[in-house]
Amino acid sequence: xxxxxxxxxxxxxxxxxxxxxxxxxxxxxxxxxxxxxxxxxxxxxxxxxxxxxxxxxxxxxxxxxxxxxxxxxxxxxxxxxxxxxxxxxxxxxxxxxxxxxxxxxxxxxxxxxxxxxxx
Amino acid sequence: xxxxxxxxxxxxxxxxxxxxxxxxxxxxxxxxxxxxxxxxxxxxxxxxxxxxxxxxxxxxxxxxxxxxxxxxxxxxxxxxxxxxxxxxxxxxxxxxxxxxxxxxxxxxxxxxxxxxxxxxxxxxxxxxxxxxxxxxxxxxxxxxxxxxxxxxxxxxxxxxxxxxxxxxxxxxxxxxxxxxxxxxxxxxxxxxxxxxxxxxxxxxxxxxxxxxxxxxxxxxxxxxxxxxxxxxxxxxxxxxxxxxxxxxxxxxxxxxxxxxxxxxxxxxxxxxxxxxxxxxxxxxxxxxxxxxxxxxxxxxxxxxxxxxxxxxxxxxxxxxxxxxxxxxxxxxxxxxxxxxxxxxxx
Numbered sequence: 001x002x003x004x005x006x007x008x009x010x011x012x013x014x015x016x017x018x019x020x021x022x023x024x025x026x027x028x029x030x031x032x033x034x035x036x037x038x039x040x041x042x043x044x045x046x047x048x049x050x051x052x053x054x055x056x057x058x059x060x061x062x063x064x065x066x067x068x069x070x071x072x073x074x075x076x077x078x079x080x081x082x083x084x085x086x087x088x089x090x091x092x093x094x095x096x097x098x099x100x101x102x103x104x105x106x107x108x109x110x111x112x113x114x115x116x117x118x119x
Numbered sequence: 120x121x122x123x124x125x126x127x128x129x130x131x132x133x134x135x136x137x138x139x140x141x142x143x144x145x146x147x148x149x150x151x152x153x154x155x156x157x158x159x160x161x162x163x164x165x166x167x168x169x170x171x172x173x174x175x176x177x178x179x180x181x182x183x184x185x186x187x188x189x190x191x192x193x194x195x196x197x198x199x200x201x202x203x204x205x206x207x208x209x210x211x212x213x214x215x216x217x218x219x220x221x222x223x224x225x226x227x228x229x230x231x232x233x234x235x236x237x238x239x240x241x242x243x244x245x246x247x248x249x250x251x252x253x254x255x256x257x258x259x260x261x262x263x264x265x266x267x268x269x270x271x272x273x274x275x276x277x278x279x280x281x282x283x284x285x286x287x288x289x290x291x292x293x294x295x296x297x298x299x300x301x302x303x304x305x306x307x308x309x310x311x312x313x314x315x316x317x318x319x320x321x322x323x324x325x326x327x328x329x330x331x332x333x334x335x336x337x338x339x340x341x342x343x344x345x346x347x348x349x350x351x352x353x354x355x356x357x358x359x360x361x362x363x364x365x366x367x368x369x370x371x372x373x374x375x376x377x378x379x380x381x382x383x384x385x386x387x388x389x390x391x392x393x394x395x396x397x398x399x400x401x402x403x404x405x406x407x408x409x410x411x412x413x414x415x416x417x418x419x420x421x422x423x424x425x426x427x428x429x430x431x432x433x434x435x436x437x438x439x440x441x442x443x444x445x446x447x448x449x450x451x452x453x454x455x456x457x458x459x460x461x462x463x464x465x
Contacts, residue, residue, distance in 0.1 A: 052271075095325075
């Protein structure tokens with residue numbers, strides 16, 4: 001099971017590398033005018049592409065095909081963020097209280113004893 | 120208007136911010152190691168390697184706690200806004216500290232295993248059916264993965280490429296990551312009853328995050344009462360050539376600028392990358408975004424020619440000596456007559 005999880009992770013990152021190369025060399029300049037003729041910052045994007053390459057592919061296709069919903073870019077980001085933060089605020093005290101309740105004493109280590117004395 | 124991407128956008132304030140952060144991390148680690156050294160002699164189960172992993176682990180937790188406090192603190196009190204500007208660098212440094220902690224764990228507990236070390240990290244504890252002794256590694260790995268994603272997508276390019284709403288959704292993963300981190304510590308080191316100091320500091324930090332988020336939510340809610348016109352109070356509360364930001368529906372915010380004896384209200388979100396316009400100033404007769412310098416005229420929310428960016432505007436009116444704002448935004452670039460201070464009682 002652990003080996004399977006690791007293999008899945010390796011395959012995911014390998015696909016990310018396959019996406020990163022054409023995206024950073026060719027795609028970037030085509031979809032973002034601020035990235036044209038700028039190369040120094042591109043290696044910094046490699047970890048991001050490796051980790052979220054499905055999102056990168058989706059945005060790349062949307063921008064290349066001209067299907068981007070530009071006004072959506074300026075909409076207020078999230079209306080449900082307050083609910084998320086309130087959930088956090090409720091969960092944190094509960095988790096800490098529960099963790100403190102289940103604490104047990106010990107095990108306490110015994111003091112060190114010289115082998116020749118203890119034997 | 121365009122700003123070519125650079126690896127890192129530095130200015131004097133960011134240098135100072137980062138220097139303070141790095142100094143804090145170095146001092147914290149040194150003090151922790153000094154205080155922890157007496158516990159790490161050969162007669163005890165704790166050795167130097169474990170003290171080092173605890174130093175970096177607790178430092179990363181503390182840093183993430185501070186990061187999560189900055190947002191609500193800045194909403195509650197504007198004096199905390201400078202902490203908000205460079206929070207991305209704070210997050211990247213936290214990720215580096217967290218990775219150092221994980222490297223110590225990986226190199227110590229999983230050394231000399233008969234299987235591959237990463238495999239051992241996942242497979243060594245599978246007691247998922249019990250609370251005490253529950254595997255804490257998956258929580259730590261999840262939190263570390265999220266921190267890596269957030270750090271890797273912190274460059275301005277990602278904000279522009281993914282668009283602010285998508286980028287924001289991605290970065291809200293910080294909340295589940297913090298919950299995972301709390302579980303990682305609560306079921307792990309917190310169970311060590313021999314260290315009450317750590318338990319107190321850990322619980323205080325996490326509770327502070329919870330309290331500040333509730334307080335900021337309550338304040339936002341009070342400010343966005345359900346009426347079409349929102350009371351802004353007397354105009355004297357807005358400094359000259361600066362703005363006051365108010366919360367509207369959901370996460371929508373408006374910025375009310377005072378200038379040349381007039382008031383105008385526009386969306387707080389810059390059309391470029393949703394930068395906080397209300398935290399900017401009026402320069403050369405235009406609102407200037409503090410992030411990348413994009414500019415807009417106050418009365419119509421349009422960038423000066425030849426630029427074409429537009430932002431929504433809002434209507435203002437007098438109610439006695441108090442100013443009110445209509446919560447329904449006008450279409451981007453709509454001209455609205457500025458409210459003249461000479462026409463009010465102020």
